[in-house]
Amino acid sequence: MFRGIFFDGNGTLVDNSWQDAVDAQIMARLRTFGGFADKEFYAALTKLAGEYDAKNRMGYKTGLEFLVKNIPKELNLGLNAAQATNLYQMVEDYRRKNVKLYDNAQKLLKELAGEYKLSLISDDTFSEVRESLHEFGVLDMFSHVFMTAELYADKESGSVFSLALSRTGLRAEECLMVGDSIEKDGKCRTLGIKFCLVVRKAREYDSSTYDFKIETLNELPKIVGSDIL
Numbered sequence: 001m002f003r004g005i006f007f008d009g010n011g012t013l014v015d016n017s018w019q020d021a022v023d024a025q026i027m028a029r030l031r032t033f034g035g036f037a038d039k040e041f042y043a044a045l046t047k048l049a050g051e052y053d054a055k056n057r058m059g060y061k062t063g064l065e066f067l068v069k070n071i072p073k074e075l076n077l078g079l080n081a082a083q084a085t086n087l088y089q090m091v092e093d094y095r096r097k098n099v100k101l102y103d104n105a106q107k108l109l110k111e112l113a114g115e116y117k118l119s120l121i122s123d124d125t126f127s128e129v130r131e132s133l134h135e136f137g138v139l140d141m142f143s144h145v146f147m148t149a150e151l152y153a154d155k156e157s158g159s160v161f162s163l164a165l166s167r168t169g170l171r172a173e174e175c176l177m178v179g180d181s182i183e184k185d186g187k188c189r190t191l192g193i194k195f196c197l198v199v200r201k202a203r204e205y206d207s208s209t210y211d212f213k214i215e216t217l218n219e220l221p222k223i224v225g226s227d228i229l
Helices: 020-031 038-056 062-072 081-098 103-112 127-137 159-170 184-191 218-223
Strands: 004-007 115-124 144-148 176-179 193-196 212-214
Touching: 004 062, 004 159, 038 062, 038 193, 081 127, 081 212, 103 218, 115 127, 115 159, 144 159, 159 176, 159 184, 176 184, 193 218, 212 218
Parallel strands: 004 115, 004 176, 115 144, 176 193, 193 212
Antiparallel strands: none
């Protein structure tokens, strides 16, 4: 039935819950250089967002380094280069220690790659999803990687899905999109791509907004008709 499977990144394959914890650590560390409210932090982030995204397209580390060096400047905290580097390293070390893949993703992807053309379609601002998948040895399982921030495309309009179909040479009816967001990943349905919703939190969903629903990635082989796992 399916020849290609498109996967979302954070929230679907990569457990990015570590970000909430590290955000709190960033706030605490920055406060040691001068007190300010949370809203000021996010105001500074918003002001820098455009340039940060541009830096992020050159790589996660480039973007993060830019962020931790420039937010303190926006807040007039007087953070010097050594302190900024220390903060950057704290975030990167925390990510490496705490990032993980959901469910049986590592084994699942390696098995699926033998039967299907796999692609990653991620619109995460923080491109560490690519870093994380590389570190777990599964990035090479994807024949194509589509990062919306790099392609100036998005899920909401369906433009990144059109691009994915064009570059993979697959027809919409041959593809399945696996993701955790109806509002974003679910937009693939406007092009005729089937959508499998991954439910990470207990809540009610309108069944007309997805084609398949799973609670863990281990259920995916049944959806695509594979005998693996």
